[in-house]
Amino acid sequence: MTxxxxxxxxxxxxxxxxxxxxxxxDGVSFSVARGELLALVGESGCGKSLTSLALLRLLPQGAxxxxxxxxxxxxxEITTLPEPAxxxxxxxxxxxxxxxxxxxxxPVLRVGDQLIETLRAHAPLSRQAARxxxxxxxxxxxxxxxxxxxxxxxxELSGGLRQRVLIAIALAGDPDVLVxxxxxxxxxxxxQAQILELLDRLRRERGLAVLLVTHDLGVVAxxxxxxxxxxAGQIVETATTAALFAAPQHPYTxxxxxxxxxxxxxxxxxxxxxxxxxxxxxxxxxxxxxxxxGDAFDACTAAPSLTGAAHQCRCWLASAxxxxxx
Amino acid sequence: MPRWLFGxxxxxxxxxxxxxxxxxxxxxxAPGDPLARLSDDTPVSAAExxxxxxxxxxxQPLPTQLAAFxxxxxxxxxxVSIQFGRPVVSLVRERLGATLxxxxxxxxxxxxxxxxxxxxxxxxxxRPVDRVxxxxxxxxxxxxxxxxxxxxxxxxxxxxxxLPVAGLRDPMLDTASRAVQWVDLLRxxxxxxxxxxxxxxxxxxxxxRAAMLDALVQPFVRTASARGxxxxxxxxxxxxxxxxxxxxxxGLWLPLLVTGSVFVEAVFAWPGLGxxxxxxxxxxxxxxxxxxxxxxxxxxxxxxxxxDIACAIADPRLRTA
Amino acid sequence: xxxxxxxxxxxxxxxxxxxxxxxxVLPPFLADPMAQPDLLGAASLPPSAAHLFGTDGLSRDVLAxxxxxxxxxLGLAAPAMLLAxxxxxxxxxxxxxxxxxxxxxxxxxxxxxxxIPRLFVLLLLLAATDxxxxxxxxxxxxxxxxFALARLVRAEAARLRQAEFMAAxxxxxxxxxxxALRHVLPNAAGPIAVAATIGxxxxxxxxxxxxxxxxxxxxxxxxxxAMLHEGRxxxxxxxxxxxxxGLGLVLTVLGAHLASDALRAMLDPRERSA
Numbered sequence: 001m002t003x004x005x006x007x008x009x010x011x012x013x014x015x016x017x018x019x020x021x022x023x024x025x026d027g028v029s030f031s032v033a034r035g036e037l038l039a040l041v042g043e044s045g046c047g048k049s050l051t052s053l054a055l056l057r058l059l060p061q062g063a064x065x066x067x068x069x070x071x072x073x074x075x076x077e078i079t080t081l082p083e084p085a086x087x088x089x090x091x092x093x094x095x096x097x098x099x100x101x102x103x104x105x106x107p108v109l110r111v112g113d114q115l116i117e118t119l120r121a122h123a124p125l126s127r128q129a130a131r132x133x134x135x136x137x138x139x140x141x142x143x144x145x146x147x148x149x150x151x152x153x154x155x156e157l158s159g160g161l162r163q164r165v166l167i168a169i170a171l172a173g174d175p176d177v178l179v180x181x182x183x184x185x186x187x188x189x190x191x192q193a194q195i196l197e198l199l200d201r202l203r204r205e206r207g208l209a210v211l212l213v214t215h216d217l218g219v220v221a222x223x224x225x226x227x228x229x230x231x232a233g234q235i236v237e238t239a240t241t242a243a244l245f246a247a248p249q250h251p252y253t254x255x256x257x258x259x260x261x262x263x264x265x266x267x268x269x270x271x272x273x274x275x276x277x278x279x280x281x282x283x284x285x286x287x288x289x290x291x292x293x294g295d296a297f298d299a300c301t302a303a304p305s306l307t308g309a310a311h312q313c314r315c316w317l318a319s320a321x322x323x324x325x326x
Numbered sequence: 327m328p329r330w331l332f333g334x335x336x337x338x339x340x341x342x343x344x345x346x347x348x349x350x351x352x353x354x355x356a357p358g359d360p361l362a363r364l365s366d367d368t369p370v371s372a373a374e375x376x377x378x379x380x381x382x383x384x385x386q387p388l389p390t391q392l393a394a395f396x397x398x399x400x401x402x403x404x405x406v407s408i409q410f411g412r413p414v415v416s417l418v419r420e421r422l423g424a425t426l427x428x429x430x431x432x433x434x435x436x437x438x439x440x441x442x443x444x445x446x447x448x449x450x451x452x453r454p455v456d457r458v459x460x461x462x463x464x465x466x467x468x469x470x471x472x473x474x475x476x477x478x479x480x481x482x483x484x485x486x487x488x489l490p491v492a493g494l495r496d497p498m499l500d501t502a503s504r505a506v507q508w509v510d511l512l513r514x515x516x517x518x519x520x521x522x523x524x525x526x527x528x529x530x531x532x533x534x535r536a537a538m539l540d541a542l543v544q545p546f547v548r549t550a551s552a553r554g555x556x557x558x559x560x561x562x563x564x565x566x567x568x569x570x571x572x573x574x575x576x577g578l579w580l581p582l583l584v585t586g587s588v589f590v591e592a593v594f595a596w597p598g599l600g601x602x603x604x605x606x607x608x609x610x611x612x613x614x615x616x617x618x619x620x621x622x623x624x625x626x627x628x629x630x631x632x633x634d635i636a637c638a639i640a641d642p643r644l645r646t647a
Numbered sequence: 648x649x650x651x652x653x654x655x656x657x658x659x660x661x662x663x664x665x666x667x668x669x670x671x672v673l674p675p676f677l678a679d680p681m682a683q684p685d686l687l688g689a690a691s692l693p694p695s696a697a698h699l700f701g702t703d704g705l706s707r708d709v710l711a712x713x714x715x716x717x718x719x720x721l722g723l724a725a726p727a728m729l730l731a732x733x734x735x736x737x738x739x740x741x742x743x744x745x746x747x748x749x750x751x752x753x754x755x756x757x758x759x760x761x762x763i764p765r766l767f768v769l770l771l772l773l774a775a776t777d778x779x780x781x782x783x784x785x786x787x788x789x790x791x792x793x794f795a796l797a798r799l800v801r802a803e804a805a806r807l808r809q810a811e812f813m814a815a816x817x818x819x820x821x822x823x824x825x826x827a828l829r830h831v832l833p834n835a836a837g838p839i840a841v842a843a844t845i846g847x848x849x850x851x852x853x854x855x856x857x858x859x860x861x862x863x864x865x866x867x868x869x870x871x872x873a874m875l876h877e878g879r880x881x882x883x884x885x886x887x888x889x890x891x892x893g894l895g896l897v898l899t900v901l902g903a904h905l906a907s908d909a910l911r912a913m914l915d916p917r918e919r920s921a
Contacts (some may be wrong), residue, residue, distance in 0.1 A: 091554030
């Protein structure tokens with residue numbers, strides 16, 4: 001089955017210092033199939049947000065998509081599309097949800113107006129038809145009393161409701177792919193579970209391909225089909241969720257899992273990963289994790305590549321440790 | 327009436343009261359005798375001076391004067407002009423229309439052209455359009471209104487006499503049709519309005535530019551783009567958010583507009599409140615001066631109130647009492 | 648980033664410096680600004696080699712008068728601005744650090760004072776007093792120019808009052824005055840400087856305007872405003888008499904504004920990274 005979203009060799013450079021450039025996303029590849037939820041996991045600064053923004057070509061000022069990067073939507077290459085075509089794609093074929101619902105909605109316009117505006121941007125609808133559709137969408141995302149809520153302003157709604165509104169807006173154009181950049185980080189824990197449940201339901205009902213970007217492994221555990229772990233601009237491990245949690249191969253993944261307190265099993269000490277994520281441009285030569293890795297050895301001064309089939313890993317320990325390949 | 331509206335109205339009334347009291351106190355405390363200059367133009371005997379003094383209550387102690395004044399104000403009586411010999415209220419009422427016409431015209435120009443240019447500047451940040459407009463704006467703010475007025479009087483009076491340079495209307499058109507009179511009024515309005523607009527538009531452009539730049543980097547602008555909205559629609563979102571700071575500042579601006587009209591009215595012989603105030607000051611006409619000042623203060627307070635209400639309409643988050 | 652990094656800031660400071668220096672240094676080398684050498688033959692002459700800016704209706708050299716005018720305009724506006732800055736800072740500090748009733752009363756008063764257009768207050772005061780000497784004009788200019796600054800300083804003081812280090816200092820027994828001077832003032836210094844430079848320009852424009860109306864400095868003293876007042880009658884026949892003083896005003900005020908802009912950009916962390 002051809003994946004709906006296929007990213008190959010994504011490279012994004014960012015300005016550094018006065019006039020230098022550094023690669024913040026370095027050869028990232030992943031794919032998401034229809035109905036599948038792929039979680040892109042990593043700490044802040046690993047480049048996962050930039051990756052998600054690149055899909056909609058919404059990179060911040062100064063960041064550039066490097067040549068050689070490929071993003072295919074249903075087999076069609078979108079990195080080379082002219083801007084008007086890209087705009088037609090946004091919201092209609094790929095929808096995106098951002099992290100902080102408070103600042104993501106225009107504060108001076110009513111929620112309903114923002115939703116209706118989006119609906120009418122993607123389909124020829126009359127005001128009444130759009131309003132009816134908007135109310136239906138709000139109900140669909142679990143907002144009760146939808147008709148009345150349409151007239152509310154963002155600041156009059158709770159964080160959870162606002163995020164639901166954002167999800168409704170993202171789905172207004174009936175896209176096939178949904179990109180969610182840390183959708184629950186700014187919310188309370190109980191609300192987080194509700195929002196994730198909602199995303200899951202919508203995914204199943206509409207057959208969406210979902211890319212969930214997060215730093216929270218707890219979010220990943222119950223929901224994702226597959227997980228891609230990102231570190232310092234590279235994917236270091238990809239596997240099904242079950243496989244990743246049961247048998248993590250990369251030392252970084254193991255380190256991340258060791259940081260998460262477990263309710264099941266004996267109470268063990270939480271072991272943090274020493275050191276900090278290197279900034280773009282300051283990566284060590286060879287494996288980027290070597291300075292923080294407890295298992296580093298001399299082969300690590302050469303950069304490892306992703307090896308493996310269903311369960312991929314970028315580490316010399318995972319591949320046969322005989323000859324380091326360039 | 328919504329709570330927030332009531333609260334704002336109450337505040338405005340309170341401020342007005344303080345304005346009235348302050349004007350009165352300023353006037354009475356300032357050193358000098360208002361009647362001293364009276365005999366410069368017409369010989370006045372000591373007896374007549376004393377009579378005038380009694381008539382204007384200038385020989386009473388301060389608290390009595392304040393009480394008399396306050397009662398007068400409540401009855402709509404602001405005293406009688408020493409110079410014209412007519413009630414201040416009627417003089418002021420005659421002139422108010424001209425000042426409001428001039429002020430509102432300039433406000434409209436600023437609100438349309440000024441805001442549009444400011445948005446253009448923000449969208450073209452750093453590029454030549456921005457720099458040129460920015461330089462023009464900086465010069466605009468530094469221009470003295472009376473000097474610009476003089477330049478226009480010289481230019482149009484001497485070299486391009488198709489626009490009148492003085493007054494409100496052409497007296498020879500008194501018998502002409504209403505339409506002709508209206509056109510005549512508008513022709514007379516052009517130069518004073520142009521002068522005042524030239525010296526105020528720079529500030530409007532600058533505020534709108536800054537507010538727009540602030541709004542454009544907000545996360546909701548990125549969300550608007552992500553939804554697939556056209557660049558025009560995205561700009562609209564940013565502009566709506568940028569509107570409030572501009573409206574606020576425009577409210578603080580009203581003193582400038584009323585002040586600016588003093589010089590412009592003097593240069594173009596525009597029969598408004600500002601010109602009246604300048605005359606009153608030159609002739610040491612106490613009651614008239616006070617009346618003009620209080621009216622100016624009232625216009626400012628009411629204008630600020632209007633701007634405040636406009637802000638609350640533009641940004642629902644401000645609708646708290 | 649120092650102020651000299653910004654091109655417009657450099658221009659602003661440059662303008663101000665040139666004008667101030669010219670005002671200080673040039674007059675001895677120029678004609679007597681008050682002399683009326685030849686009322687019949689040399690009045691209202693256009694600019695020429697002999698008189699670079701022409702002569703006015705009383706055959707006085709306009710260049711000399713314009714340069715002397717710079718002395719007057721700056722010389723009146725600067726003390727006025729200093730007075731306004733001092734009073735505004737003191738009132739703002741008092742209100743901001745004291746808080747409570749004192750704060751409310753003071754700010755209510757300031758709000759009302761701000762509502763009355765400054766020009767009208769000046770007209771009011773000038774109407775009440777007979778012929779004010781120049782220092783009197785500077786005085787009233789200063790006394791009417793501190794309201795906005797007081798609000799600004801008060802806001803800064805009120806903001807800092809909430810800050811934790813203030814509570815710590817109070818707990819250590821620091822008096823209110825000490826708090827105001829040692830903690831609030833340094834923080835507010837930036838905005839005060841910005842407001843002061845703008846205030847300089849405002850004071851100049853107001854003084855010129857009042858003189859233009861015949862209420863400020865009286866002719867034959869050559870302040871720029873007074874020159875414009877005199878030049879008005881001969882506007883059509885001798886426009887240069889009105890051109891140059893006005894130009895001087897524009898350039899000086901522009902200089903003050905540009906300098907203040909550069910100051911503000913220097914202080915605003917957002918602009919610094921732009």
